[in-house]
Amino acid sequence: MSYSVAVRALCEFTAKVGDLDLRFTPSPSAQEGIVGHRTVASRRSAHYQNEVALEGEYAQLKVRGRADGYDPDANRLEEVKTYRGDLGAQPANHRQLHWAQVKVYGWLMCRKLGLGEIDLALVYFDIVGEGETLLNQRFTAVELEQFFNQQCALFLGWAEREMQHRDARNSAAQRLAFPHAAFRPGQRPLAEAVYKAVSTGRCLMAQAPTGIGKTVGTIFPMLKALAPQQLDKLFFLTAKTPGRKLALDAAQVLYGSSPDLPLRVLELVARDKACEHPDKACHGDACPLAKGFYDRLPAARKAASQVRLLDQRNLREVALAHEVCPYYLSQEMARWSDVVVADYNYYFDFGAMLFGLAQLNQWRAAVLVDEAHNLVERARAMYSASLDSYALKTLRDVAPDPLKKPLQRLNREWNALHKDQLAPYQAYASKPDKLLQALSLTTSAMGEYFNDHPEALSGDLQAFYFEALQFAKVAELFDEHFLFDISKRPFGGKRSASTLCLRNLVPAEFIRPRLTAARSSVLFSATLSPRHYYADLLGLPADTAWIDVESPFKAEQLRVRIVDQISTRFVHRQASLEPIVELIAQQFAAQPGNYLAFFSSFDYLQQVAQLMAERHPQVALWLQSRGMAEAQRQAFLDQFTQHSQGVGFAVLGGAFGEGIDLPGARLIGAFVATLGLPQLNPINEQMKARMGAIFGSGYDYTYLYPGLQKVVQAAGRVIRSQQDRGVVMLIDDRFGEARVRQLLPRWWLIE
Numbered sequence: 001m002s003y004s005v006a007v008r009a010l011c012e013f014t015a016k017v018g019d020l021d022l023r024f025t026p027s028p029s030a031q032e033g034i035v036g037h038r039t040v041a042s043r044r045s046a047h048y049q050n051e052v053a054l055e056g057e058y059a060q061l062k063v064r065g066r067a068d069g070y071d072p073d074a075n076r077l078e079e080v081k082t083y084r085g086d087l088g089a090q091p092a093n094h095r096q097l098h099w100a101q102v103k104v105y106g107w108l109m110c111r112k113l114g115l116g117e118i119d120l121a122l123v124y125f126d127i128v129g130e131g132e133t134l135l136n137q138r139f140t141a142v143e144l145e146q147f148f149n150q151q152c153a154l155f156l157g158w159a160e161r162e163m164q165h166r167d168a169r170n171s172a173a174q175r176l177a178f179p180h181a182a183f184r185p186g187q188r189p190l191a192e193a194v195y196k197a198v199s200t201g202r203c204l205m206a207q208a209p210t211g212i213g214k215t216v217g218t219i220f221p222m223l224k225a226l227a228p229q230q231l232d233k234l235f236f237l238t239a240k241t242p243g244r245k246l247a248l249d250a251a252q253v254l255y256g257s258s259p260d261l262p263l264r265v266l267e268l269v270a271r272d273k274a275c276e277h278p279d280k281a282c283h284g285d286a287c288p289l290a291k292g293f294y295d296r297l298p299a300a301r302k303a304a305s306q307v308r309l310l311d312q313r314n315l316r317e318v319a320l321a322h323e324v325c326p327y328y329l330s331q332e333m334a335r336w337s338d339v340v341v342a343d344y345n346y347y348f349d350f351g352a353m354l355f356g357l358a359q360l361n362q363w364r365a366a367v368l369v370d371e372a373h374n375l376v377e378r379a380r381a382m383y384s385a386s387l388d389s390y391a392l393k394t395l396r397d398v399a400p401d402p403l404k405k406p407l408q409r410l411n412r413e414w415n416a417l418h419k420d421q422l423a424p425y426q427a428y429a430s431k432p433d434k435l436l437q438a439l440s441l442t443t444s445a446m447g448e449y450f451n452d453h454p455e456a457l458s459g460d461l462q463a464f465y466f467e468a469l470q471f472a473k474v475a476e477l478f479d480e481h482f483l484f485d486i487s488k489r490p491f492g493g494k495r496s497a498s499t500l501c502l503r504n505l506v507p508a509e510f511i512r513p514r515l516t517a518a519r520s521s522v523l524f525s526a527t528l529s530p531r532h533y534y535a536d537l538l539g540l541p542a543d544t545a546w547i548d549v550e551s552p553f554k555a556e557q558l559r560v561r562i563v564d565q566i567s568t569r570f571v572h573r574q575a576s577l578e579p580i581v582e583l584i585a586q587q588f589a590a591q592p593g594n595y596l597a598f599f600s601s602f603d604y605l606q607q608v609a610q611l612m613a614e615r616h617p618q619v620a621l622w623l624q625s626r627g628m629a630e631a632q633r634q635a636f637l638d639q640f641t642q643h644s645q646g647v648g649f650a651v652l653g654g655a656f657g658e659g660i661d662l663p664g665a666r667l668i669g670a671f672v673a674t675l676g677l678p679q680l681n682p683i684n685e686q687m688k689a690r691m692g693a694i695f696g697s698g699y700d701y702t703y704l705y706p707g708l709q710k711v712v713q714a715a716g717r718v719i720r721s722q723q724d725r726g727v728v729m730l731i732d733d734r735f736g737e738a739r740v741r742q743l744l745p746r747w748w749l750i751e
Helices: 007-014 030-042 092-113 141-175 187-200 214-224 241-257 293-305 312-321 326-333 353-361 372-382 389-398 401-418 433-452 459-477 508-517 531-538 570-590 602-615 630-638 682-695 698-715
Strands: 003-006 049-058 061-071 076-083 117-126 132-140 204-207 233-238 265-267 339-343 365-369 385-388 425-428 482-490 496-504 520-525 545-548 558-563 594-599 621-623 646-651 669-672 726-731
Touching (some): 003 007, 003 141, 003 353, 007 141, 007 353, 030 061, 030 076, 049 092, 049 141, 061 092, 061 141, 076 092, 117 141, 141 214, 187 204, 187 214, 187 520, 214 241, 214 520, 233 241, 241 265, 241 339, 265 312, 265 326, 293 312, 293 326, 312 326, 353 508, 365 508, 372 496, 372 508, 372 520, 385 459, 389 401, 389 459, 389 496, 401 433, 401 482, 401 496, 433 459, 482 682, 508 520, 570 594, 570 602, 570 726, 594 602, 669 698, 682 698, 698 726
Parallel strands (some): 003 061, 076 117, 204 520, 233 339, 233 365, 365 520, 558 726, 621 646, 669 726
Antiparallel strands (some): 049 061, 061 076, 117 132, 425 482, 482 496
């Protein structure tokens, strides 16, 4: 059995030494890098060869990659690196890594062409001045073969252990039995559909009721497919922290049922949550865990590879024992783990790490997207950008002299853009080209300034720079799936401030390539109806399979009552307070226990809660508040015990509307006093118009489907097992409409 490794991955493993140094230097964008490579190639001879595919072997190791360019007339192989700023400031360990890469390519080229010697060049291309710095050395084939063999030998011991691990993993996964005594009702059809999808290389949308065990029901069949489908990785992607916890709990269940299962499971957490020294910068001069990071990494990596469950706590223990940064050790271990549990952005964002690694290393990966109904809004946010004039004004007041002129020009274009805008909000048909030109000049000037003054990299200046780069990147993608709008607000006297937004409405074109790049992508949730809404907005391929898992719950377990004598519309809100309070009180008196009451806003929630406290002080109440920290959210949930009685008040679509598990007596009912429709405002009205133009269903795509998805998710908190009994009251006259009722779960028996 051979082990395949990319040249870049090989050299990053063997030739990285010294400090972790993430001092920000304004590096070229991917597009600038492509243009730079093309410019260099255009200056070469007519016989110059671009992107030369090369491969070679050492023992069981197969090394492959693409060299940037080869000039047969000069017998010179080139590795092109684009940069901006001062090349002299480049850390020595970066240069060492670049030489290692070009020397490996050099041997592979000598082998391919039967050469006795070759010139190797590092070509550093300045994307601003378009000048080249060419570092050239001649090597004999014997020297390069020796270097190649040294690098491969350094890697081979690790590669052999990895091959043994993979064999043991696949063999154990083949023998793996389902970790529970039996499948729950609905769980087996779900698992079978997932296995069939990965076996046929298709995407799957799986709608399955809350409480059937979707996490184990999707991970288990993917593990069974590891060997037959030759999968390298499984990515389990979640929208929120509770989803990650469920996946890690499922791993523990699998380990418990199969103690010899050699499956490496890694949890990726955000940098700010993993950082040990948030007051220090990420380089060896500031942080002790960055100093000598790559020198200590091999031992830390080896130790981490022997821990099956690398959740945040376990990985931190390994990292600190070896005095390396936990966050960057987790990034390294993503290369060597079998299952990676991470937030959506690690695979779907612009610079998504997992997607990038999968493409670079040509991994055969499978993707599970947990609570996939959340992906629409999350993806829209990933591919949107905004700029605020207040941030620009603050910057202009304190900007260093070299940046004043470009910032003033940007400010002039900004003012000209909306000088005739009378309304607080206005959407425009096209992107703001003149402003974007001024923005490009500003970011270039800022990039050059940061190169010359690295100490300026902090605070408002850096924040605005990153926002401007994101804005420019999104502007390059702008088409009919985006809105450009300007929101104005009063700002001191007669002046006004404004926010410019490039708003992605349909992320399909960005999500589809990520889904189809995997061997199989499975999107699962209790609320994926109507199917076409999610398929359209997420760009699911035409041959995507679909399963709507039958509910394991009986209709008599959940009493669903529509209270259509009350309107919760904003204009009727005051009149609705008293009837809602009496409804909650009557139900509580008839059946004391724990309930959740959901409302459309914090203001509405507080008005009802206040009246409830006045009229029925004997009923215990606990309220969600704005901006609750994780500990406060947990304290709210901890009040729902097997023996408590009371009503928790929450906002629909917030932290307690999905992803929480309160089985048995911990929750026996829910009141949903809203249809969950997004707010009626100019932005959503623009979205409605655009959805209507693209899909022909503007109101449904903008308001109805997203609203009812939140209602069904909230109601799904009540019945969590086949032993649970409960009640859901849907409070609004619109719940009585036929087109609304048909979007509610089929198994509900509605009174």
